[in-house]
Amino acid sequence: MVIGAGGMAVGTEQQVTAAAVGRPTRREVARGLLASLAALALAPVVAASRPLPTAGGDSGSFHETYRGRRIQGVLLPVAGRRAAEGEWQITIDGRPLHLMRRADGTWLSMADHYTSYATPLEATRAAVDQLGPGQRLRDLAPGPMDATHADHMGTGGGHGVRA
Known part of the structure; x- marks a missing residue:
């Protein structure tokens, strides 16, 4: 009342x-x-x-030793995309491994273009499997102080064409 x-x-x-x-x-x-x-x-x-869980249910990063190789991966956010659609930064023994996302949501690496994997961690492990015992990933984009880059630009070692 x-x-x-x-x-x-x-x-x-x-x-x-x-x-x-x-x-x-x-x-x-x-x-x-x-x-x-x-x-x-x-x-x-x-x-x-809220951030979505990434493929495989991991937290967006991994760091482990697999077959004697140190593999690390971190999911970096990309502006304008959801958290699970970020860009992975992967290294094997400190050298970068480029991963590509397929349209079906699976992953492939530059070391193995023919097989798709459910998670970035699986793709990274498969890349380690593809590497031989003494092989390492190559740096595809050498820095400006790299000797081969300087020679290519005609600024080092007296080789190459100068304009």
Whole structure:
């Protein structure tokens, strides 16, 4: 029951009757429905803002020794994409391994272009399997201080054409 300042019942007869019986008023039911609808409307927004688990259920990184090789992988976020669609930075013994994502969601590496793997970790392990005992990955993009790069540009060692 809704009581006013002078001790008198305030509100419509239905509100006074509903309050006396312990049932919610129409206004309270409408507020509850509105709050439920707001929660349902915001649920997809909240779900989309949470990072998705990556393939294989890992945390977005790995660091292990596999067949005597040190393999590391970190999922780097890319602007405009979801967390699970980031770019993997993979190294085998400190040398970079490039992974590519296929349209079906599987992965392949530059060491093995013919087989797809479910997770980046599986693709990295397969690349280690492809490497021989004494082989290492090559750096495909040498730095500016690398001698072969300097020779190619005609600035080092007296070899090459100079313009």
